[in-house]
Amino acid sequence: MSAPQTVDRALLVAAVVLILVAGALLLARIWRGPSMLDRAIALDVCAALIIAGLGAKSAFARDPFYFPIMLVLAILGFTGSVGIARFIAVRDRPPGRQHGERAGHGGEERP
Secondary structure (H helix, E strand, C coil): CCHHHHHHHHHHHHHHHHHHHHHHHHHHHHHHCCCHHHHHHHHHHHHHHHHHHHHHHHHHHCCHHHHHHHHHHHHHHHHHHHHHHHHHHHHCCCCCCCCCCCCCCCCCCCC
């Protein structure tokens, strides 16, 4: 094995180890997360780690087969994050404020 191939293998092994460590820390955040938002962000990071793992596998095998799968996972992760953010924004809205009201108006009509 040549020197560049040895460096490639070492970097890929380091990347996989970092992904596994991040996954373990991520599971701890999902398990312990003090709020639902922490858990939602952790699940979004989980999608990113899966994409990173597939990228490392693809680089190790030198096969572009996983690129479309990674793209679909990225789109699903993004739409899931936006959906969760909208749900939390609606849930955490202060009582008495309706959709579309401005903060300064207070719901009262002015002449």
